Amino acid sequence: MKRRTEKKQAGTGRLAGRLCLITGAGGGIGRAAALALAREGATVIASDVDETAAEETAEAIRAASGAGMPVELDVADEASWEGCLAAIAAAHGPLDVLVNNAGVAMGGPLVDMTLDDWRWTMGVNLDGTFLGVKHGIRAMRARGGSIVNVSSVLALVGRPLIGAVAASKAGILALTRTAALECAARKYNIRVNAVLPGGVDTGIFHSQSWWPNLRADRGREADARRDIISDTPFQRLGSPDEIASAILFLASDEASFITGASLAVDGGYSAG
Secondary structure, eight states, rough: OOOOOSOOOOSSSSTTTOOOOOOTTTTTHHHHHHHHHHHOEEEEEESSSSHHHHHHHHHHHTTTOEEEEEEEEOHHHHHHHHHHHHHHHHOOOOOOOOEOOOOOOOOOOGGGGGGHHHHHHHHIIIHHHHHHHHEEEEEETOOOEEEEEEEOGGGSSOOTOOHHHHHHHHHHHHHHHHHHHHHHHHTTTTTEEEEEEOOOOSSGGSSTTTTHHHHHHHSSHHHHHHHHHHTTTTTTTTTTHHHHHHHHHHSSSTTTTTSSSSEETTTTGOOO
């Protein structure tokens, strides 16, 4: 990891001089968040289990004249967290913002899901966020900071075929509230909040087992996508940039009196 030559320089932007770590930054919401935070002056550590994808995000940040460095991180592995944060502290100094974004999605009926599938989903989504919160608090408790966990509107609203994902995301929401209260009680000056995306146009549904059947049943991809958004009042999917804007807000001092909150960015889906 390349050393940041100047620490906490004054600059412009809502996150000027802040050091931010984003998990799952290799694509989708994570990459959009990494770019958004960098545009606001942050030095961004783009982490991903796919080191090449992390480097591509860091390069995109640098191409836009931002400060971005990649790091490989397996969020479900505690030793990986410990090594990553130690390397960041040695090379760049104290962490200010952590965005726990890394996650996986697996669809299908509960009766067909294997225990290994369930545990894999929980391992990445819930265990990974727990480890991030645990080690993020340890890294920031002396100076304060902000943790933003990416949950899902599925934590609030039931939907068939996504039982493992919904359960893991609901766990993230409960973890967020608990961590926020613990940090406040211990006077760590660390805010912990959650963003709850609705359907986002990252293409992730293409990897779902039900997608080929839905597309075949509807006849055209456009009609299959229309089926996905049928319960969303805005009648469209969100964009990664729209979720990134919410993450940026919660990470910044504009949200200085907000902790333990959950911000739904779902086109009105959870309001119904």
